[in-house]
Amino acid sequence: MKSKTFEKLMEIIFLISASFSIIAVFLICFFMFANGVPAIGKIGILDFILGKDWSPSNIPPSFGIFPMIVGSIYVTIGAIIIGVPIGVLTAIFLAKFCTKSLYRFLKPAVNLMAGIPSIIYGFFGLVVLVPVTRKLFGGTGNSILTASILLGIMILPTIIGLSEAAIRSVPKSYYEGAIALGATHEYSVFFAMLPAAKSGILSSIVLGIGRAIGETMAVVMVAGNQARMPNGILKGIRTLTANIVIEMGYAADLHREALIGTGVVLFVFILLINGLFSVLKRKVT
């Protein structure tokens, strides 16, 4: 009898543990929105999201985060332009073209790339990419271009990992059918298998977008962080994430609340992207 109550007790403990992630998501949503939304209301939602002027120390201060929204979108697009072709092609290479012995060496390398902390990527960007772009293209080197290149590198492991899995899950008969019809190995892979793996690859790109938009430390170190509308790919820019991390340390009152509001906008972006990701994933399975 005693062991039965103990069994029941442990089941309840497991259930409570399981509900922790629900509580966590609820708390995160609650605290972000409860602290950020009133500030957005006070500033005015249109002035906040579409305002082009971010000068929190002016009198009267103005809190427009449109430059940061644009900044986040620009560097994300840049990262996609650079990271997606390289990542998808590398995934095809890993799945269909490389020898087994090479694969045993390259697969851990991709995992390692995913494990390198963003601060190291950022530092690498700061000491290598920034001077290189400065030399090649002029300007200060802290630019949209630099941030895009760095983010493109950082989303590679995400894209490679998921795309490779998607390509590998395409039934063998697709490939064999194409070969039987007289197609070459390359042709079969690119025109029979790749279209079949399309939605898996697409979801890897969506996840990559999520990574790029949420990345903070690496971007702060190379993007220049000027809070104004960008007018060129070689100009500096500030992202939503950078805005929070740079000013949170000394902000007070409405300024602080506006930064939390920036976090709310970022959070909503991420929730939308994650929603899109799970819709795509459901389509795959």
Add this chain to the structure above:
Amino acid sequence: MFFSGFSTFSILFIIIGYILIKGVPYIKPSLFALEYNTQNVSLFPAVVTTLIMTFLSLLIAAPIGIFTGFYLIEYASSSNKLVEVIRITSETLSGIPSIVYGLFGLLFFVTTLGLSFSIAAGCLTLSIMILPLIIRATEEALLAVPNTLREASFGLGAGKLRTIFRVVLPTALPGIFAGIILAIGRIVGETAALIYTAGTVPQIPKNLLSSGRTLAIHMYSLSSEGLYTNEAYATAVILLIVVIGINGLSSLIAKRLKGDLNE
């Protein structure tokens, strides 16, 4: 395509090689002094803080994550609505960027619970962050345990709990362990979630409520101050070595796991 593959891996080797070449000459015994001061920007306090932070975060997140896995796989039926909600929330948690965790930690643990910038606030924030990683690893490890093992255990008259702890858990342990190692990697490399929860004080923390900086934050502070670039390189080398070691360990375990299943 070969070019793409080549460039991906050459980027990785350039990053690692560059940092090792630039950083290794600056790893000196003085970097491991007990005290941090402006003459000697010792990284030893950061190493201690990182260890404390990792240990405490795992202490909180590992049991919760593993128990969640137990519940999802061993107890709940897959058609259960609650299971779906838990899956969705843990997926959401894994997609939230670390800066949002940092903000949440600042609002909830630091301000509302009054923990101020402290080790406690930092590791509570981190344990939420690594929770989905551990849940996912536990789930996969439990799913890989063949059902015949459970049935045999039940057949011998063992209860559910006994079956889980004496039969299923030992079999699934390497998989769970691999997940925990990945979580360690995440903790060691984390910056954005810690700056505004654990703070940046560069000394060995005296207790749970005192602030401290981990290696990653130490490196960010050094490189953004711009005065101690060489020391930043050295810190980067140590971080990289830790991360490479952690990755090697986890893929070793994964390989052994696969070998076991094939037998």
